[in-house]
Amino acid sequence: MTESRLPWYGRGPSDEVPPVLERVLRRPSHDERAWQELWHLLATEGTSVSAASFAALPYLRDIVRAGETVAADRALELAGAIVAGVHQDHGADELIRTLARVIAELRRMVARRLTDSNLPPATAMALFRAHLAFARATVWSLAEYDFEDGFYRVECPHCRIGVTVAIGNYGRYSAQRDWDRGDIHRRPLTQADPGDLDGLAAWMHTTARHLGLTPLAEGLTWLFGRAECPACASSFVTGDQYATENEPHHSSDGPVPPGGW
Numbered sequence: 631m632t633e634s635r636l637p638w639y640g641r642g643p644s645d646e647v648p649p650v651l652e653r654v655l656r657r658p659s660h661d662e663r664a665w666q667e668l669w670h671l672l673a674t675e676g677t678s679v680s681a682a683s684f685a686a687l688p689y690l691r692d693i694v695r696a697g698e699t700v701a702a703d704r705a706l707e708l709a710g711a712i713v714a715g716v717h718q719d720h721g722a723d724e725l726i727r728t729l730a731r732v733i734a735e736l737r738r739m740v741a742r743r744l745t746d747s748n749l750p751p752a753t754a755m756a757l758f759r760a761h762l763a764f765a766r767a768t769v770w771s772l773a774e775y776d777f778e779d780g781f782y783r784v785e786c787p788h789c790r791i792g793v794t795v796a797i798g799n800y801g802r803y804s805a806q807r808d809w810d811r812g813d814i815h816r817r818p819l820t821q822a823d824p825g826d827l828d829g830l831a832a833w834m835h836t837t838a839r840h841l842g843l844t845p846l847a848e849g850l851t852w853l854f855g856r857a858e859c860p861a862c863a864s865s866f867v868t869g870d871q872y873a874t875e876n877e878p879h880h881s882s883d884g885p886v887p888p889g890g891w
């Protein structure tokens with residue numbers, strides 16, 4: 631196999647990608663270094679993508695199709711990190727439109743994989759994020775999910791003041807952040823009943839629980855529970871408000887993919 635045989639239409643580090651990709655394609659579960667190089671080239675620092683990254687998606691899809699579990703999980707994880715960068719300034723919008731079917735297939739593949747409740751926690755978390763990326767819920771693919779020391783800064787949808795929502799071991803509250811006095815006018819959060827969650831939040835919670843990601847499932851019931859504005863006392867769902875303010879596609883075509891959750 632020669633480097634020139636791989637059809638390549640990426641930009642950016644396009645000269646460097648095909649040889650590394652070929653190495654991965656040749657021995658998808660055995661070339662640790664090639665995978666590391668591929669991550670470096672296609673999702674630099676785990677997040678920064680270029681047109682070459684998206685051009686690699688059909689090849690990563692083919693690795694998943696080949697069915698070898700370790701390699702398939704790696705390919706899905708890297709593909710998820712790439713697709714999570716869809717809103718970056720990569721100049722690949724045209725290319726990405728041609729990849730809609732590939733991304734839809736990746737989504738079906740990762741959904742199948744997520745039915746396995748015995749995944750190692752790190753793999754489970756990576757594939758959970760990948761599924762969210764393929765389903766266009768970019769903000770949730772990239773969220774920190776730090777429920778030990780987590781803060782979400784949102785606007786009250788009613789009076790528009792900045793509200794700090796804390797979900798951590800030290801407390802779960804909404805507050806106004808004062809640089810001198812810390813979090814003031816604290817109000818306790820109301821935890822959601824998992825049975826009352828719907829749409830994306832329900833999918834996330836059910837999947838997290840199925841995968842044994844217990845702190846994530848628990849944290850989501852606080853994130854998608856209600857917070858009270860310290861200024862005007864109206865209440866809102868923290869996660870919904872956070873997504874509205876941070877999801878680039880939220881207002882145009884929404885985070886719910888065709889076919890729903």
Ligand SMILES: [Zn+2]
Nearest residue numbers: 786789859862
């Ligand atoms: Zn308010």
